[in-house]
Amino acid sequence: MAAPTLKNCPVCHKLFLDKGYGVCNNCMQEQSETKQKILQYVQEHPGCTVAEIASALNAPMKLIKYLREHGDLVDLGAAIKYPCKKCGALIDRGTYCRACTSEFAEANQKIQQRVQSAERLSDLSKELKKDNSPKKKVKLRMHFINMNDDT
Ligand SMILES: [Zn+2]
Ligand SMILES: [Zn+2]
Structure with a gap:
């Protein structure tokens, strides 16, 4: 049990020593x-x-x-x-109420969907970046081959 603390009764707003009940003796009664x-x-x-x-x-x-x-x-x-x-x-x-609860749930779902699609987008851009690097390497290699052909 918490140590008694002096606080205002949430019901009558009188100052009282709270022994863990949360309200003063009068209000508890x-x-x-x-x-x-x-x-x-x-x-x-x-x-x-x-x-x-x-x-x-x-x-x-x-x-x-x-x-x-x-x-x-x-x-x-x-x-x-x-x-x-x-x-x-x-x-x-x-x-x-039920309507507001389901409204919140829907809004929550939309946010999650948005987060997921954002994650998908970042995954896609990561894949695109991965795709880009081999192409550059291929181009460089081709350039190298061309140079060899010239000599
Ligand atoms: Zn009270
Ligand atoms: Zn409501």
Whole structure:
């Protein structure tokens, strides 16, 4: 376990001595209570949004988001919808929606294809350079032969 460090609570922003929990004692207490409430709410309202939970339970959005981002809600089996970081579509896992994820994958693939074709190009130019050198040698040899013929 890390040594206790003084830092700001990510939920309430109060200064506290972190013993490895990441939030202050007050928020930890509140978190475990809110977690139970949230889990119950989610079971009763499957696919609800963070905003819905916040208004229904009068729970701070920050706390719900903090729980979600740390996977606590996922651990509890809750499927809470929250906006995709790129387009804002509601998702229940990961950072981006399926569309954005596949968009990223496609973009990634294109980059890789470009890298591969660039590698192919450099290979080709290397081969061309290799091709060039024997030709020069052949020309030189022919020149040499011609000179011999002259004498
Ligand atoms: Zn706190
Ligand atoms: Zn998206």
